[in-house]
Amino acid sequence: MTDFFDLDTPALLPLLPDATRDALLAAAVPVHYRDGALVHARGDHKPGLSVVRSGTVRIGNPGSDGSYTTTSILGPGHCFGEFTLFADLPRTHDVMAIGDVVIDQISAPRVMALYDADPKLGWALLCLATRRLHALIEFAEDLRRLPLPVQLAKHLLAMTRQHEPATAPASVALVQDDLASMFGVSRVSIGKALRRLAADGLVEIGYGRLTLPDRPRLATWLAERAVLMPVTAGG
Amino acid sequence: MTDFFDLDTPALLPLLPDATRDALLAAAVPVHYRDGALVHARGDHKPGLSVVRSGTVRIGNPGSDGSYTTTSILGPGHCFGEFTLFADLPRTHDVMAIGDVVIDQISAPRVMALYDADPKLGWALLCLATRRLHALIEFAEDLRRLPLPVQLAKHLLAMTRQHEPATAPASVALVQDDLASMFGVSRVSIGKALRRLAADGLVEIGYGRLTLPDRPRLATWLAERAVLMPVTAGG
DNA sequence: TCGGGAATGCAAACTTGTTATCAATCTGGC
DNA sequence: GCCAGATTGATAACAAGTTTGCATTCCCGA
Numbered sequence: 001m002t003d004f005f006d007l008d009t010p011a012l013l014p015l016l017p018d019a020t021r022d023a024l025l026a027a028a029v030p031v032h033y034r035d036g037a038l039v040h041a042r043g044d045h046k047p048g049l050s051v052v053r054s055g056t057v058r059i060g061n062p063g064s065d066g067s068y069t070t071t072s073i074l075g076p077g078h079c080f081g082e083f084t085l086f087a088d089l090p091r092t093h094d095v096m097a098i099g100d101v102v103i104d105q106i107s108a109p110r111v112m113a114l115y116d117a118d119p120k121l122g123w124a125l126l127c128l129a130t131r132r133l134h135a136l137i138e139f140a141e142d143l144r145r146l147p148l149p150v151q152l153a154k155h156l157l158a159m160t161r162q163h164e165p166a167t168a169p170a171s172v173a174l175v176q177d178d179l180a181s182m183f184g185v186s187r188v189s190i191g192k193a194l195r196r197l198a199a200d201g202l203v204e205i206g207y208g209r210l211t212l213p214d215r216p217r218l219a220t221w222l223a224e225r226a227v228l229m230p231v232t233a234g235g
Numbered sequence: 236m237t238d239f240f241d242l243d244t245p246a247l248l249p250l251l252p253d254a255t256r257d258a259l260l261a262a263a264v265p266v267h268y269r270d271g272a273l274v275h276a277r278g279d280h281k282p283g284l285s286v287v288r289s290g291t292v293r294i295g296n297p298g299s300d301g302s303y304t305t306t307s308i309l310g311p312g313h314c315f316g317e318f319t320l321f322a323d324l325p326r327t328h329d330v331m332a333i334g335d336v337v338i339d340q341i342s343a344p345r346v347m348a349l350y351d352a353d354p355k356l357g358w359a360l361l362c363l364a365t366r367r368l369h370a371l372i373e374f375a376e377d378l379r380r381l382p383l384p385v386q387l388a389k390h391l392l393a394m395t396r397q398h399e400p401a402t403a404p405a406s407v408a409l410v411q412d413d414l415a416s417m418f419g420v421s422r423v424s425i426g427k428a429l430r431r432l433a434a435d436g437l438v439e440i441g442y443g444r445l446t447l448p449d450r451p452r453l454a455t456w457l458a459e460r461a462v463l464m465p466v467t468a469g470g
Numbered sequence: 471t472c473g474g475g476a477a478t479g480c481a482a483a484c485t486t487g488t489t490a491t492c493a494a495t496c497t498g499g500c
Numbered sequence: 501g502c503c504a505g506a507t508t509g510a511t512a513a514c515a516a517g518t519t520t521g522c523a524t525t526c527c528c529g530a
Contacts, residue, residue, distance in 0.1 A: 063380060067380070069376055069379065069380065071372060071376070082365050082368075083365055083369050085365075086358075086361045086362045086366075087362065087365040087366045087369050089369060092369060092372070092373075115354070115358075119350070119351065119354060122357040122358070122361060123321075123350075123357070125361055126321050126357060126360055126364065127321045127322065129361060129365055130318055130320075130321040130322040130364055131322045132368055133317075133364055133367055133368050133371065134318050134324060134327060136368065136372065136375065137306060137327070137371065138327075140374065140378065141304055141419075143375065143378055144304065144378065144418075144419030144420075145298060145302070145304065147486085175506090175507070176507075176508070177507085183379075184376075184379030184380060185379075185488090186487070186488055186489075187507095187508085188487075188488070188489085188509095189486080189487055189488080191508070191509070191510095195509085207495080207496050207506090207508075208496090208497090208506085208507070382516085383516085383517085410476090411478070420517070420518085421517070421519075423479095423480090423518070423519080424518080426478070426479070427516095427517090430479085440478085441526095442476090442477065442478075442525080442526050442527070443526090443527090471530100472529100472530095473529095473530090474529100474530105475527095475528095476525100476526080476527080476528100477524100477525080477527095478523100478524075478525070478526085479525085480521105480522085480523075481522090481523105482520090482521100484517100484518075484519080484520105485516105485517085485519100486515105486517080486518095487515085487516080488513100488516095489512100489515100490511100490512090491510100491512095492509100492510085492511090493508100493509080493511100494510095495508070495509085496505105496506080496507070497503105497504100497506080497507095498503105498504100498505095498506100499502100499504100500501100500502090500503090
């Protein structure tokens, strides 16, 4: 599993032409981190772009009340750190290694030089930021409008979108606690929501694993419950 | 009042050097819209960038259940339409004129030409998208973690940030129904939250108007209730 | 100045999610 | 095979928000 909560957003590297990607990686310093190591901490001031070379990282923040909110989980090819470059902000989130990971670290001056030299980099970053923004707006709207089981179903479906063939059952390795921290709700609620979906045969609950036995049916079920008016083609 | 729910995000025009801004506006076609007119509709396919010249627009979406969610309200200098340019998406939101407005419409090919000709445009758009992304992430986290009165207080404070002097009372023309649609809650809840804040003397509830009599005190009150660990300087 | 529409206040019954605690079940390693 | 720890299920008391319906208050224009 590469990443399961990236809101279906594309990675940076595939968006880059070969030459641009090579230049970017040539400017990078690969750094190893062990499981649980902190790649960046909220509040850090060192700006730069980071690209996941191998492994997975968790982006999130602990609350002062002991809770923890996972914002995103990123796999190979995904990048983070744009805020420190373009929004002139300190690190806004903790970034923690899940298992052993290698991160390509590119310092701010080097990113700037590449940006000036090759407009394709800026273009890709713009595409990425825009798609993330869009995904996040949708997520925020879902958060406000959809009941938990529907949100949950939507994301489970998104997580398995790349599983082929699309009509085959798909399963993800996921612990209910993790789901809870992603949605910012308690495990109890996640459990209830899952059991409601399971009662309709839409998911099968395993031990540390969820299975979607019939994704087309789940998609139909979801479409019936979407709150947004369907987008009418035309223009 | 220019805009009151832009999540404290800067406008596009002030981010541009004079030359870039002039080139952008030279490529634009100004279009008038009357109060309530639809500037874009969700699902429209015509790509392009729009810049508010005068007046205010509401970005949002109606739900199939009759509800309406306001995503943002933008004033002069702010832009929208990046999704159609960089994420290759149809319009994701309705854009409606609040009062009479003038919008500078710039077609996709013209934006592309400007992007290639002047890296400053891409830079500004990247800054903008990044800041919006950051603001939205924070908003989404608040949505999940903060009780409604705290969220409300935070946004009222943000809405009045540009009112000078910062220690003076500030008031915004706002109807509770609008607040409800912004936060995706019912008017009843907004009313309750407001009355709770009013009980502490943090806001004064008027008819179609809210007043913050002591913003420094409100800021202190908020800081005590922030969930995120304070950002520790350093790095 | 007074009437009507807009905006706000209030109450009751309901739904959903929370915390806390404990029981049941699964899995991997010895 | 079996046990310890991890994971899930279940329950109860509680908190927050929703919907519905109606009362009240405020402003503005005739």
